[in-house]
């Protein structure tokens with residue numbers, strides 16, 4: 495046995511989840527083009543292998559120029575969109591010569607476009623702030639900037655981002671969409687609004703281009719839904735090994751802070767993964783871990799509860815009801831048999847963060 499944490503990435507699951515996106519956009523009649531979001535190392539799944547697997551996407555979305563350059567250097571030919579845009583004239587020239595599409599969300603970027611006479615046609619998405627108040631131009635500012643933008647070499651579209659797309663039926667999302675639509679129609683621009691939550695839950699938001707992220711990786715796009723309810727398959731399965739098993743007498747504690755106390759004579763399993771690998775330290779006692787064990791159990795029968803605080807290199811689980819588990823057995827922290835969303839809820843976070851926080855100690859394995 496080896497103390498090894500492995501993130502197994504199923505490329506077929508990525509492709510399947512992209513097909514689910516297409517299915518939603520066909521059902522709404524929009525047949526929207528798809529920007530597959532691969533920012534932040536493809537949500538921690540590995541930028542290049544994921545980009546290759548998602549070759550069927552119309553475009554790939556990254557946050558920053560460096561990520562786009564990494565994709566090109568890795569031989570990815572899919573059109574790329576830089577969501578935070580460019581932050582200097584140098585970056586603008588690089589983006590233009592590489593043929594990247596950029597998002598323009600503030601006046602400084604418009605000034606750069608005007609000042610840098612570019613020879614190439616440059617696809618530009620004007621980002622509207624429709625209420626989230628993060629990135630984006632206010633509607634009146636964007637409208638005032640359009641004549642100037644039309645004089646540059648930009649080919650224009652308009653986009654916005656929803657604050658609450660993960661809450662089905664949210665009134666704010668409808669209002670944001672109405673603002674974007676009014677702008678797109680008034681100025682006859684192609685429009686993009688939907689992230690995963692809106693792709694699944696708000697067909698009216700599909701428009702010309704959709705921007706799925708988390709659903710491609712197979713996690714739930716809206717609160718209160720399981721990924722499997724919407725036919726998504728987890729792309730990542732994170733595994734580690736049971737390193738040791740020990741008897742803990744009734745009344746004794748386990749781990750840092752002596753925070754977990756045995757209520758009976760207990761059997762405690764030590765698993766070789768901790769926050770040093772990216773397992774969330776805030777996962778509370780009771781967070782499920784999936785151990786199929788010698789009985790090769792499935793579903794709820796395979797789950798055991800975390801017992802005590804997460805350490806840097808280890809977690810401890812209560813195996814008192816699992817005499818079949820042996821040292822060396824495989825534990826699934828999330829993925830097949832245990833949705834990342836469930837673990838995220840127990841750790842007071844979201845699946846996105848779990849995926850993004852894996853450390854260099856994790857070995858990635860890609861399977862078709």
Ligand SMILES: *Cc1c(COP(=O)(O)O)cnc(C)c1O
Pocket residue numbers: 531533577655688689690691705706707708709
């Ligand atoms: C990351 C991102 C998305 C994808 O969001 P998900 O909730 O992961 O689907 C869409 N649009 C923009 C601008 C983003 O930055």
